[in-house]
Amino acid sequence: MRERTEGVGSWYGNRSPAQKYVSIRRQIKKIMPKLYRILDREGRILVLYMAWLPFEDKIAGASEELVLKYNPGWSGGGETMRPIQISECYSEKFDLVYHEEYPLKVHFTRETWNGRMKACRGIGASLPEREIVLWEQEHRRLLEKIAPEEFDILHYGAMAELKKKC
Numbered sequence: 001m002r003e004r005t006e007g008v009g010s011w012y013g014n015r016s017p018a019q020k021y022v023s024i025r026r027q028i029k030k031i032m033p034k035l036y037r038i039l040d041r042e043g044r045i046l047v048l049y050m051a052w053l054p055f056e057d058k059i060a061g062a063s064e065e066l067v068l069k070y071n072p073g074w075s076g077g078g079e080t081m082r083p084i085q086i087s088e089c090y091s092e093k094f095d096l097v098y099h100e101e102y103p104l105k106v107h108f109t110r111e112t113w114n115g116r117m118k119a120c121r122g123i124g125a126s127l128p129e130r131e132i133v134l135w136e137q138e139h140r141r142l143l144e145k146i147a148p149e150e151f152d153i154l155h156y157g158a159m160a161e162l163k164k165k166c
Contacts, residue, residue, distance in 0.1 A: 028087045036093040036164060043164040045094065047086065050157045051079040053103075057154040059113070059147050066142060067122040070135045074122030081156040094162035105152035110143045113153065 035045060054061040054077060064077045083099045108116065114136065118124050123135055 029089045032087075032089050032093060039164045041164065041166055044097075045162040047084050047160045047162070048157070049084050049159075050104075050155055052106075053079060053081065053154045053156055055080065059143070059151060060153050062142060062146055063113070063117045063139065066135065066139055067117065067120065070131055071122045071126060074126070076120060076122055079156075082158070084158045084160040086160055086162065090162060093165055095165060096160060097163045098161040099159065101156055101158045104155050104157050106155050107150065107152050109150050110140070110147055113147070113151075114139055114143060 036043075039045075052060040052064075054064040067074055068077060081101050081103065083101060086096060117139060118132065118136055123132060127135065
């Protein structure tokens with residue numbers, strides 16, 4: 001299974017996970033001074049994050065296992081409820097003044113959950129079209145076995161509020 005290098009998955013091309021991480025870290029460091037500059041004295045940044053919880057929700061867990069079957073190198077799985085990790089470079093110009101993490105249920109049908117999983121970077125953004133088709137066929141069969149037509153998937157939401165240092 002190879003990473004697709006055109007279309008949605010092409011932003012990083014064939015870079016290794018380590019190269020992708022370094023590139024993302026550079027971008028985070030570049031934007032921090034810009035955010036600091038445009039915010040007023042009391043300026044704040046609110047960072048939001050949401051993810052499904054595969055160890056606490058059987059449908060999410062089974063879907064994630066199937067993603068890993070087709071893309072064993074996918075690094076987007078295995079989420080647990082935790083505070084958002086803020087890059088260290090932000091502590092130079094911002095204080096973390098508040099954070100919160102909370103469970104939430106997100107409603108899906110089999111069709112919409114299949115679409116959500118297909119859109120994850122472990123499938124739609126990285127697999128060749130033929131493998132996406134095979135994954136989707138298997139995922140639809142899986143959902144017919146384990147999920148009612150409508151259901152909730154346990155997720156967690158997290159927020160981190162950063163305040164500009166004066």
